[in-house]
Amino acid sequence: MTHRPRHLLMGACAFAAVLMTAACGGTTIDDAQDSGGSGPTGTADPNAEIPEGLKIDFLPKQLNNPFFDIVNTGGTEAVEELGGTATERGGTEATADSQVEYINAASQAGSDVIVIAANDPDAVCPALNEARDNGAAIVGYDSNANCTDVFVNQSSTELVGRTLVEMIAEDLGGEGTFAVLSATPNATNQNAWIEAMEEVLAEDEYADLEMVDVVYGNDDDLQSFQEMQGLIQAHPDLDGVVSPTTVGLAAAARYISDSEYKGDFAVTGLGTPNQMSEFVHDGTVDQFALWNPLDLGYLAGYTGAALKAGQITGAAGETFTAGRLGEFTFETDGEIVLGPPQVFNADNVDDFDF
Known part of the structure; x- marks a missing residue:
């Protein structure tokens, strides 16, 4: 139903009663890789095998956030399909300082891939760069940092x-x-x-x-x-x-x-x-x-594994297969896009369970 601006409704109240019915109501994402991310490096081998046993850490903006609970469930699904181990790390406050602590913990634990929804595009980068130096591939999802290897953009x-x-x-x-x-x-x-x-x-x-x-x-x-x-x-x-x-x-x-x-x-x-x-x-x-948050996490998990295995570097034009979601192509350097947003209303909201 179309809303009339509330100030107009209030004005109308001077002349007639308003009927009160049930009607109502985690860069610049596209530019993250251009502003300091490591970007595509090396040469991809699309036939490279993803090794079993990868350790992939997911760092949401904060724990106990309903959105990220679902996103990281999808990420865990992907990692387990690939024979790896998924770990969710983070604090209960959406701060960069909290994330730095858990980036360092993931790096010290020998993480192969860190997937992060950054609370700040720059403050987390020293820790992420150190983790990369320790062998981790760095993937942004939901909200990018200016130092990721690739970014999984929800839209x-x-x-x-x-x-x-x-x-x-x-x-x-x-x-x-x-x-x-x-x-x-x-x-x-x-x-x-x-x-x-x-x-x-x-x-x-x-x-x-x-x-x-x-x-x-x-x-x-x-x-x-x-x-x-x-x-x-x-x-x-x-x-x-x-x-x-x-x-x-x-x-x-x-x-x-x-x-x-x-x-x-x-x-x-x-x-x-x-x-x-x-x-x-x-x-x-x-x-x-x-978008479907389960699919966002799932795509991020597969992207991280493909990056670590060398199947992709994130260069524009590269393609890879992300399990049940099928094939994806990097349209620009360093960024893969899940797809357009889904609009929900009374006609379809009960058709989805997440």
Whole structure:
């Protein structure tokens, strides 16, 4: 259902009562390898065998994050198919300092591959470079660092940014104001998507849609909930929010679902179906998007193994097979793309289980 901007609804209340129904709401990713990553080196041998017993470590932005729990389940699936051992390492806070500690632990444990969703594009690099010197291949996923060998991108930056703008535009009927509830201020993927959104918003089609603020919940549920509350207080005429992080989107939806703004306020962004289904069915959220996080981790696991085995270097034009996902091609140096985002709504949200 199309949202009318909340300030218009409030104005209409002076003349008639508003019917309250159930209707509502982890670089620049594409440029990471160009800004300091090690990039493709050597010559690939697509026929090289992946050795059994590879030790592959997954370092999410933080542990106990529902999104990364699913991503790393997919990564473990891939590593076990290849006869290796998968280890998940990390802290409960989404900080670069925490990740450095676990990068060092993985390196000291003799990791063959470190797969990381970086909380900062640069702060983790000294530790990652040292791990590479110790023999580890370095793969970025979800949110890249400027020193990875290759990056597994869940989707292109432009596609994610455009999808987010299209959803909030549809929810608001093409006009109104919205804010962004992001993860951490230095999250490379979040910042890239927000920049892409700004570029799309500059198009004539979105002249009546305005992004008025960006706040950060640091991928913490309570802090994200409080930031959502703060946005409403800071912008009384705000019509919607876009949260390009699963933790932030769920927190924003929970706040709006229990508030007087439910039905008049658009909530959209990136989330998992299991996490967001209740808010779709209760009318808080019309639509949201995401790629399949299980497949993201799975692809990252296979990419890391292929890189370590020498099947790929990450050079543009190289191809490799990632198990059940089939063949992938590096369209640009150092980056492989999983695919476009999937949009979820009341018609399909229950068809997915992740």
